[in-house]
Amino acid sequence: NAGVTQTPKFQVLKTGQSMTLQCAQDMNHNSMYWYRQDPGMGLRLIYYSASEGTTDKGEVPNGYNVSRLNKREFSLRLESAAPSQTSVYFCASRRAGGFEKLFFGSGTQLSVL
Amino acid sequence: EDQVTQSPEALRLQEGESSSLNCSYTVSGLRGLFWYRQDPGKGPEFLFTLYSAGEEKEKERLKATLTKKESFLHITAPKPEDSATYLCAVGMDSSYKLIFGSGTRLLVRP
Numbered sequence: 001n002a003g004v005t006q007t008p009k010f011q012v013l014k015t016g017q018s019m020t021l022q023c024a025q026d027m028n029h030n031s032m033y034w035y036r037q038d039p040g041m042g043l044r045l046i047y048y049s050a051s052e053g054t055t056d057k058g059e060v061p062n063g064y065n066v067s068r069l070n071k072r073e074f075s076l077r078l079e080s081a082a083p084s085q086t087s088v089y090f091c092a093s094r095r096a097g098g099f100e101k102l103f104f105g106s107g108t109q110l111s112v113l
Numbered sequence: 114e115d116q117v118t119q120s121p122e123a124l125r126l127q128e129g130e131s132s133s134l135n136c137s138y139t140v141s142g143l144r145g146l147f148w149y150r151q152d153p154g155k156g157p158e159f160l161f162t163l164y165s166a167g168e169e170k171e172k173e174r175l176k177a178t179l180t181k182k183e184s185f186l187h188i189t190a191p192k193p194e195d196s197a198t199y200l201c202a203v204g205m206d207s208s209y210k211l212i213f214g215s216g217t218r219l220l221v222r223p
Binding site: 035041042050105 | 149164210211
């Protein structure tokens with residue numbers, strides 16, 4: 001039972017480069033999320049998808065785009081990476097909203113030089 | 114503004130020394146308060162959900178409680194393996210968002 005799978009685990013980019021972080025869940029969850037985690041700031045929501053076919057901005061969406069490819073997959077794209085995007089990125093999913101708990105992937109550590 | 118604040122930022126305990134972590138919140142329409150444990154280099158792992166004031170939940174040495182303004186995570190007789198960062202998060206009415214606190218880093222020394 002894989003749960004939430006994120007790739008890659010580590011990535012180093014140069015300023016201006018682009019990349020896509022991949023996330024897939026095998027729990028048939030409707031909602032999926034992208035968070036970034038920075039020291040002392042906790043987890044901040046970048047984008048979320050309440051259900052297949054919908055996406056919404058979170059707290060810190062600037063510089064990112066997302067695609068809910070299907071019910072299982074939710075990708076995060078950095079079009080032109082900046083040093084301020086150096087962070088640990090977590091994908092998460094849950095069955096619905098409100099009372100439901102989140103299941104997290106193991107994270108992607110991204111450094112932008 | 115919706116906000117979640119955790120204290121202390123860091124806590125060092127001796128093995129067996131009980132203590133409490135605090136999570137205070139100001140949100141409109143609380144639907145659930147969640148506690149997560151995060152080990153270094155890993156994603157957060159779910160511990161508890163609390164739905165209404167007065168509710169309590171327990172798991173091994175951990176006990177979570179909820180009031181209308183805050184939640185406590187009580188750790189009784191902790192062991193070194195309880196060392197981790199503990200995160201709380203709140204879910205709100207008609208929203209798919211969760212707001213996380215910045216966490217409490219717990220270190221339990223043998």
